[in-house]
Amino acid sequence: MNKKVVIIGGGIAGLSAGIYSAMNGFDTEIIEMHNVAGGQCTAWDRKGYRFDYCLHWLVGTSKGAFNAIWKETNVINSETEIIDHDIHSRIIDADGDEFIIYSNIDRWEKYLIEISPEDKTSIQRMCNDMKKSALIEPFTLAPELRSPIDYIRILPQMLPVFNVIRKFGRLTCKEYFDTLNFKSKKIKSVFFSLYGNRDFSALAFIFMLGWFNQKNAGYIKGGSYPLAQRMVEKYIKLGGKLLYNNRVEKIIAEKNVAKGVKLTNGTTIQADFVISAADGYSTIFNMLDANYISKEIDFAYKNWELFTPIVQVSFGVKKIIPSEFPIIINIAKELSIGSTKLDNGYSVMNYAYDSTMAPEGKTAIVLRYDSPWKLWENMDEKKYKAEKLLIQKDATACLEKIYPDISKFIEVIDVATPLTDVKFTGVKDGAYEGFMPSKDNMMKSLKMQLPGLKNFFMAGQWLFPGGGLPPSAQTGKWAVQLICKKDNKQFISNK
């Protein structure tokens, strides 16, 4: 008889763990609390429009270890169409002026030097750091399975990246910008408004454009929902089972060995191995009653800042609105939407470049802004309804600033709040990408195994500050590598 792996959560980490478990000959069952898989990587349909919640960029669309995972899990196959945008984003600065971030670093460097010739040296230094960062190559093997040779092998290629990490690994964006000492008021104010006003890691900023520059962080046509569905298809084809609409309440541990899970309806499911790809806090502190905690875990959950949740206002517009820029970020100060004062402005994503997002002749547009969890956590139903109405009105006015007169053509408005995310995915405090990557945690990760608990593994975005689809899928794969090792099986990644 095959051994059984039970996986909590059918997000990208859970689906990845499911696919690799099934590939490696385990009986596999994913328990998902929602009626659809994908977790944060999702979208919803309203009157013919599709409103996407997640996908803008997927690291690994063209090469490397992440690319291998996307191919192995059917995220990328011969039919997927990848779109590499020339422009990363258009910023409207505090004075209402335009500022462009190009995906190609050479082009961006030229643009920045045109804006501020006197900053040439600083601009070139920053762009060089970004180019070097692109040489980073993710590991295929779980940390526990790597030998010193695995590290030595990557050394020559990674040396320039190590230098960037050594120099800036413990700096915030603000500190990094200070070292660059830009003279241009415009460059300074845009950079500081976007990344400088919080404890955001300099490396996260540097690495982001490095991936784009290599055309290895594209958008996949169709977006988040079909991406997750392709993984579901692969998983089911390999013989995996997916139980929807069921929530795990407890992880069963007997004599410190994970033995299965108990659902909120009282049902128990026995297993030889348990992987939790659900929210990290609920797994450790609720499903396992905080019985298996290391100093590092305790510290991280007490001290590491979480992503500020977002409000997403989606618009169905009965007209083609051409999209020159995949994202427009308006960083104007003194703006509010509903009860939220916008410290980081708002962003607008016009999906005209993806014909699957709206009926012919129409356009799906999404507006997003950060909104602190404390505003939402105790909101009663009456206030919530009123807040959503206010958001619709204010967000429409914001959209008008970018597309004057658009109101006449809006036929659908949909508001998703941090409470929506928590309701459907159980994510802690609406922190949709887990821990914020800061100067203190950017170079850290949490272990996949908990101290004292055997046959149990964590996977997903809560292991790596910054989260994202690649580490989620990668840790799903790693969890199965560790299970295979324990079960004396040769791990395979292709079937």
Ligand SMILES: Cc1cc2nc3c(=O)[nH]c(=O)nc-3n(C[C@H](O)[C@H](O)[C@H](O)COP(=O)(O)OP(=O)(O)OC[C@H]3O[C@@H](n4cnc5c(N)ncnc54)[C@H](O)[C@@H]3O)c2cc1C
């Ligand atoms: C607005 C937005 C934009 C983003 N943009 C990008 C991007 O462009 N590129 C990128 O790489 N990443 C992006 N991300 C991040 C990415 O979506 C996440 O990091 C990733 O999807 C997390 O996957 P996960 O499987 O670790 O966790 P989740 O997606 O949170 O999955 C956890 C799953 O577990 C289920 N679950 C929870 N508790 C239980 C329980 N008790 N019982 C059963 N099931 C349970 C949930 O329903 C969910 O399906 C974005 C996210 C958001 C929200």
